[in-house]
Amino acid sequence: MKDAKIRMLIPIFLLTFAMFFNIAVFQPVFDIGALIMAAVMCVLIAYAHFVVNKFFSSGDKFLVTFMSVLPVIGIAVLYRLNPDIAIRQVLWFIIGMSVYIALVIILPDLKRFAKLKYLYLVGTVVFMAMATFIGETRFGAKNWVDLGFISFQPSEFGKIFFVFYLASSLKNFSTLKSLLEPGIIVLVSIGFMVLQRDLGSAMIFSFIAIAMIFAATSKVKYLLASFGVGALGALMSYALFPHIRRRVMIWLKPWEYATNESYQIVQGLYAMASGGLFGQGLGNGSPEYIPVRESDYIFAVIVEELGMVFSFGILIIYFLLFYRNIRSALKARSTFTSLLAVGFSVMIAMQVIVIIGGVLNMIPLTGITLPLISYGGTSMLTVFFSLGIIQKISEEA
Known part of the structure; x- marks a missing residue:
């Protein structure tokens, strides 16, 4: 079961680094900030998966996977368009993911x-x-x-x-x-x-x-x-x-x-x-x-x-x-x-x-x-x- 959960994360991590690495290479000077952005996204997604799968194992485990892929695509495209906007979007992503986790943990019946x-x-x-x-x-x-x-x-x-x-x-x-x-x-x-x-x-x-x-x-x-x-x-x-x-x-x-x-x-x-x-x-x-x-x-x-x-x-x-x-x-x-x-x-x-x-x-x-x-x-x-x-x-x- 643990291996299956890890395997669900691997495609998301590969997609994240592939998109941001492509953006980094596209710049006139290699953009290390794009890879830092990818690493931050992966850490946040891994943490959300860990919380849901560790403490709320009876809930829907696929929901957190699907909702992780979409912000990766969005923030990568935003970073390609305007890095400043992408950074602000990452902050909103952190707040949104925190709200998601807090609701699952704190809310009673x-x-x-x-x-x-x-x-x-x-x-x-x-x-x-x-x-x-x-x-x-x-x-x-x-x-x-x-x-x-x-x-x-x-x-x-x-x-x-x-x-x-x-x-x-x-x-x-x-x-x-x-x-x-x-x-x-x-x-x-x-x-x-x-x-x-x-x-x-x-x-x-x-x-x-x-x-x-x-x-x-x-x-x-x-x-x-x-x-x-x-x-x-x-x-x-x-x-x-x-x-x-x-x-x-x-x-x-x-x-x-x-x-x-x-x-x-x-x-x-x-x-x-x-x-x-x-x-x-x-x-x-x-x-x-x-x-x-x-x-x-x-x-x-x-x-x-x-x-x-x-x-x-x-x-x-x-x-x-x-x-x-x-x-x-x-x-x-x-x-x-x-x-x-x-x-x-x-x-x-x-x-x-x-x-x-x-x-x-x-x-x-x-x-x-x-x-x-x-x-x-x-x-x-x-x-x-x-x-x-x-x-x-x-x-x-």
Whole structure:
């Protein structure tokens, strides 16, 4: 068993040093800092594996493996783009991994948190509304709050409270009447996202709610009704808000607006086309032509330099991560913890689908991060927190 656990780490270590060594060699002068970065990443990953496998051996052992590979890829690509940003991302990775381990170690039985429904309700409304009143606009969406000493996206923390609220509210579902309050909170949350022009988050919140309602009720009619309400809301938003019509316009006709509104989409498509199956090599691409390449469009950079085959491997890792998360949901000991696992699983999966679908121009582009890969401290903390909760649920199961 011990040898098997070591063997699980070896491919991660090889990938880490291979990517950072390639970056070090690519520099005009051999960059020893890249190898130091690789060593730091390996130590952190080894420590997380040691804690989970040593003290929580009955939980999901594959979860920590999948969530270790993705930050390695993200930080390596960020280091190739901007070493300063990569160093900051490593710090967020350390904090996120610490949160993940702390949740598994410190949290008691999660079922006792099911009683705090109205605390979650207040947290949801506060964080979802915050940017509407005191936020600032970045890249077209008013979804950032700058407190001077730190800036963050309140909706990222709102997701946590949103999932906890729905899980505590839906755990004792009995009749249609019991869906009234959570339905109002869902509509209010999505409404704030639309007002903030954060269309990606609005879509993610919608699918979280639909998945959790279906998981709680097991009724197809509620699933169809949720999709119907969502479709009606999308049509009303399209009719009422010009920025939504603009996003749809540049999605349908990107080449007509390639020099202005759809410049980012077109440059991303050019980059991915030039990468082909196996890429141009890490450090050999031209990511400087891609706007917002460290966060929203990092997937286009990965495809250009590492190829479509490598990128498809990333999608497989995301799929396996989702599969393990849903597996924990099915084995959970209570409805509350099962709904938590479903909510957080869908949250991460939809974030992947929405941003990659936007980069590939399969759906209208929305500015969100690729989980654990894109630069963004708030997003990384949210995902690690979610995975820590799911790891705890798998341990209890």
